[in-house]
Every structure is written in C-alpha cells, then in structure tokens.
Amino acid sequence: MAYRKLPLASLIVNPANDRHGELENETAAIAQLFAAQEQHMRNLAKDLVSKGEIFEPPLVFPSGDKYIVADGNRRTTCLKLLAAPRRAPTVELQKFFADCRKNWQGTFPDKIECRIESNRDRVDDILFRRHTGVQGGIGQSTWNDRMKANFVIRTGKSSGLNVADEIEKRLKEAKLLPVRKIPRSNLNRLLSAESLRNRLGISVRKGKLEIIRDEAGTLAALQRVANDLADRIITLDNIWDTESKLAYIDALEAEGMLPKAARKPQPKTLAAPAPAPPQSRPAPPRPPAWPHLIPDVSYGVTWPAHLQRHRAIWEELQYKLELGETPNAVSVLLRVLLELSIDNYVKRRQLTGALEIDKLAVKAGKVAADLHATGKIDKKYLGAITKLKQGEEIVSLDTLNRYVHSPNFSVSPDHLKMLWATLADFIVLCLEA
Known part of the structure; x- marks a missing residue:
C-alpha cells in the first residue's frame, strides 16, 4: 500500500465499475454515472467545490502508464469534469460544471492523493469490505438512524439549515457581528441540539431559524457566543461533547446572559368580526393513536x-x-x-x-x-x-x-x-x- 499524489489526467474512471458493470471506455462510464445518479453527482460536485478537497483518497491500481480507479469513481469523475467541463455528457451538465468551476477557491489541483494497490486481489478484498454490507462484522458497518442523529447532535453537521449562517446574518443585520471571523463549524457544533438552541432563544422550525425569546436578549446572547468563539475564548476542545456544551451555556446563564421569555403582545380591542357562515366540510380524519407510552413529540431533553x-x-x-x-x-x-x-x-x-x-x-x-x-x-x-x-x-x-x-x-x-x-x-x- 502506498499513498502518492497522481496527476488527475493519469486517472481513468473505471469502465468496469461494479456500479454499472463493464462498459466500453471511460466516457461511457462517466455517462452511466450521471444516467443513474445525476442529482447525487451534482450534489457531490457542489460539495467538492465548497470544501476544496475530496477527504478520502481514491483507491487505484496501475494499468500501463495510467491508473484505474477502483473506488472513488464518483469523486474522480466530478474533479475531471470540473477540470474539463466539456467532457460532461450533456450540454446542461457542461454548463453546470463550468459554473461550478468558477466558484472554486484558489488553485484547482492538477494532482490528487491516491491510495495505490498493485495487487488486484487485494483491491477486491478492500471493495468487498467496503461495499457488500456488514458481512457479520467483517465489512463496513453502516449507521442506523440513531447513529446518524448522534453524529448530527455531536457535530452540528447536517444537510438542512446552516444555523451558523443564519445567526451570522441576524447579527450582521443588527450590527452586532464580531470583528474577527466566527468559526462556523464550532458554532454549529455548539448549537447542534434544539434544546441548546432554545436556551439561547432560538429554534429551528420547518427549515427556518426563529427567535423564540426576547429578541434583544437573544441577539445579545448570540453576540456573546459569537465573540467567545471568534476571540478563541471558546474553542473546539471546550465544546467537544454535550457535557462541555451544557457547562458553557450554564456559565452564560449564571452570568445572566441568557434571554428571557418574550413578552406576549397585548390584544387590541377591535370590533368582533361577523361570524362566518357555517360550511359543511367533512371533518379531517383523525391521526392514528400513538401506540407507545411517551408521545411522539420533542421534550427538549439534552442527552449528555x-x-x-x-x-x-x-x-x-x-x-x-x-x-x-x-x-x-x-x-x-x-x-x-x-x-x-x-x-x-x-x-x-x-x-x-x-x-x-x-x-x-x-x-x-x-x-x-x-x-x-x-x-x-x-x-x-x-x-x-x-x-x-x-x-x-x-x-x-x-x-x-x-x-x-x-x-x-x-x-x-x-x-x-x-x-x-x-x-x-x-x-x-x-x-x-
């Protein structure tokens, strides 16, 4: 096993990829990846551009003076099309990759780090363990829903609303943004659970961030958190797990920094509207009764x-x-x-x-x-x-x-x-x- 940076042009998208079976050449393999998973491929390309790296090196094996990609064909394909958008299989995809390339920050890589395995049997052994299921513990174990939820709660990483982005927008509008840049990943990690967000006066509902407590107090609390993160008073080590997140927010509460409940608006005395005429609409069907003891609602418990x-x-x-x-x-x-x-x-x-x-x-x-x-x-x-x-x-x-x-x-x-x-x-x- 060896890791080495290889020219992107030396990598060949595998025409015999197990995702689709044997095809004539690399061009056909690229076209088939988009025919089967176009939206996934688009999302992957956007992620590569956003992060500027592929995170996991492709697994390759030598073939003459080139290297066949055994694992990582989708990542390699996206990089190849970002480098040369005209190689995309449709006009729409050519435009998509050309637009994505414009958003790449810095120098686009002409080489990427790869894991090189010369022994094809070893390559197949690796693929077997990665892609054929758990295999009684031999293969890679996929995460169930709770495992995925644990990861999101711990890290704040998800495909939904970016809480840190929304908070930064609110602070900027209120002219409360710190001078230094806010570490967004740390802010997302700190506010990864709804119960923690609620204590700072915010909530994520139906994909939107809402202020649920006194607005001035909430913005002041969020400004304090943003300053602590931007000034490195609070770092990743201080908010690594739920216990440490709770300790930090408890400390803010002890200082009186957490916002109070918002005042309810006083009802205005208006003339009572005329009653609407009765409509003979059928009553909506009742949802099935929840069969378990604890109802299917969020109780806002944080689980350290x-x-x-x-x-x-x-x-x-x-x-x-x-x-x-x-x-x-x-x-x-x-x-x-x-x-x-x-x-x-x-x-x-x-x-x-x-x-x-x-x-x-x-x-x-x-x-x-x-x-x-x-x-x-x-x-x-x-x-x-x-x-x-x-x-x-x-x-x-x-x-x-x-x-x-x-x-x-x-x-x-x-x-x-x-x-x-x-x-x-x-x-x-x-x-x-």
Missing part, C-alpha cells in the same frame, strides 16, 4: 454521556414498546426511568436530604420540593406530585410499585398514560438537572 442509560429507556418507551402489547414491560421501564431520573437530580443537585435508602415516593417528594423552592415548578404542580405519593390513589407511585412487585396487580395501560401525563414534566426536569 451520563444520561445514555436514561436515553435508551426513554427511546424504548417512546418508539419501541407498544403499550397495548407490552404493558408489563412498559410499567417496569417507567418505574426504572422515574427512579434513575430522580437519582440523577439528587446527585447533580447534591440533595443530602434525599438519601439512597429513602423510598421512591419520599425521594420524589423531596425532589419536587427542591424544584418548587428553585422556581422550576409552581405550587399547583408540587401538589400534583405530592398527591402521587398517596398510596390510596389509583394513579399513584404506589400503583407503579405494585405493577412491578405485586403478582396479583393487573397493569392498566390507561393508568400508565395518566401517570405519564402527570410525571412527564417532572422527569424531564430531573434529567435536565
């Missing part, structure tokens, strides 16, 4: 490393275990999630009055009292949690305990739903401690 067990249980209750089919399993996991969440609050808040030997109901009461004392819940909700401690109530923590421990107690999905409706905010607050 120490909450991974909690997150796994939460996702099983929200997406995997059907309440009607597995009520016993749901009741047990709800009990576990509640206790782990309470223990998290006790540990993070260092509540010496809530000891491990306390019963669950007692600990829940002490945590609720602390939440009320710190202004996180009102007196009415404190009363609701306190009421759950009473064993004579059908929907109570005692009922939840009996679901787990009593052999003669029948689990009721309706009771579990009512328990969740009461406990949801309490559990979320415990997780966010």
Whole structure:
C-alpha cells in the first residue's frame, strides 16, 4: 500500500465499475454515472467545490502508464469534469460544471492523493469490505438512524439549515457581528441540539431559524457566543461533547446572559368580526393513536454521556414498546426511568436530604420540593406530585410499585398514560438537572 499524489489526467474512471458493470471506455462510464445518479453527482460536485478537497483518497491500481480507479469513481469523475467541463455528457451538465468551476477557491489541483494497490486481489478484498454490507462484522458497518442523529447532535453537521449562517446574518443585520471571523463549524457544533438552541432563544422550525425569546436578549446572547468563539475564548476542545456544551451555556446563564421569555403582545380591542357562515366540510380524519407510552413529540431533553442509560429507556418507551402489547414491560421501564431520573437530580443537585435508602415516593417528594423552592415548578404542580405519593390513589407511585412487585396487580395501560401525563414534566426536569 502506498499513498502518492497522481496527476488527475493519469486517472481513468473505471469502465468496469461494479456500479454499472463493464462498459466500453471511460466516457461511457462517466455517462452511466450521471444516467443513474445525476442529482447525487451534482450534489457531490457542489460539495467538492465548497470544501476544496475530496477527504478520502481514491483507491487505484496501475494499468500501463495510467491508473484505474477502483473506488472513488464518483469523486474522480466530478474533479475531471470540473477540470474539463466539456467532457460532461450533456450540454446542461457542461454548463453546470463550468459554473461550478468558477466558484472554486484558489488553485484547482492538477494532482490528487491516491491510495495505490498493485495487487488486484487485494483491491477486491478492500471493495468487498467496503461495499457488500456488514458481512457479520467483517465489512463496513453502516449507521442506523440513531447513529446518524448522534453524529448530527455531536457535530452540528447536517444537510438542512446552516444555523451558523443564519445567526451570522441576524447579527450582521443588527450590527452586532464580531470583528474577527466566527468559526462556523464550532458554532454549529455548539448549537447542534434544539434544546441548546432554545436556551439561547432560538429554534429551528420547518427549515427556518426563529427567535423564540426576547429578541434583544437573544441577539445579545448570540453576540456573546459569537465573540467567545471568534476571540478563541471558546474553542473546539471546550465544546467537544454535550457535557462541555451544557457547562458553557450554564456559565452564560449564571452570568445572566441568557434571554428571557418574550413578552406576549397585548390584544387590541377591535370590533368582533361577523361570524362566518357555517360550511359543511367533512371533518379531517383523525391521526392514528400513538401506540407507545411517551408521545411522539420533542421534550427538549439534552442527552449528555451520563444520561445514555436514561436515553435508551426513554427511546424504548417512546418508539419501541407498544403499550397495548407490552404493558408489563412498559410499567417496569417507567418505574426504572422515574427512579434513575430522580437519582440523577439528587446527585447533580447534591440533595443530602434525599438519601439512597429513602423510598421512591419520599425521594420524589423531596425532589419536587427542591424544584418548587428553585422556581422550576409552581405550587399547583408540587401538589400534583405530592398527591402521587398517596398510596390510596389509583394513579399513584404506589400503583407503579405494585405493577412491578405485586403478582396479583393487573397493569392498566390507561393508568400508565395518566401517570405519564402527570410525571412527564417532572422527569424531564430531573434529567435536565
């Protein structure tokens, strides 16, 4: 194995690429790549121009004085057409690549780094492991939806709205932009989760960035974050994971930098409009009932490393275990999630009055009292949690305990739903401690 920079002109797009089978020559191979995946090829070309590099060297093998591309044909094709747009298979694509080339920053490369393998059997072994699936662990393992989500949450990289770009526009319009350039990738990483964005007063909804708190306070908070990043007070090391992101935003909150809730506009007294005439439209069909305990809505929970067990249980209750089919399993996991969440609050808040030997109901009461004392819940909700401690109530923590421990107690999905409706905010607050 060797890595070497090779002239782009010496690379041949593989006419026997397994994506399409054997073709006559390189020109036919290029045409076939666009016939099968034109939009993907266009997107790849735009990304190459935007980043100015290909990230992963093509895998090639020698053929006379040239090199056949075994892996990386799409990247190589895009570079070749950026270098010579007239080689594109249609007039529209020729214009597209000519326009893309104009946006290339700096000197266009005439050489690219490649991985050279002379042994064709070894080339095939590499391709087998890269492109034929997991193969029982031998091959490359693709990411499932949660893995992809973890990556987006950690890095802020996604194909959707560029949050950093939008924030920079808002700050520029308000004349609050820092003198130094904002590291956009770090800003996207910091604000990669909706719950973190919400604390700074912004939200991403339907592909748009919205200010959801006091606008002046939100812009001031975003200006502070932008300055900290631009002046390198906060670097990648300071916001690498969720714990460090939360620590930074908590520090801003302690300084009083986070925006307050926006004031609701006062309703204007206008003459009541004439009632519209009734229309006989059929009522829209009701959406199917969500079959799991936790509704399919965002609760705004940020999941740092120490909450991974909690997150796994939460996702099983929200997406995997059907309440009607597995009520016993749901009741047990709800009990576990509640206790782990309470223990998290006790540990993070260092509540010496809530000891491990306390019963669950007692600990829940002490945590609720602390939440009320710190202004996180009102007196009415404190009363609701306190009421759950009473064993004579059908929907109570005692009922939840009996679901787990009593052999003669029948689990009721309706009771579990009512328990969740009461406990949801309490559990979320415990997780966010």
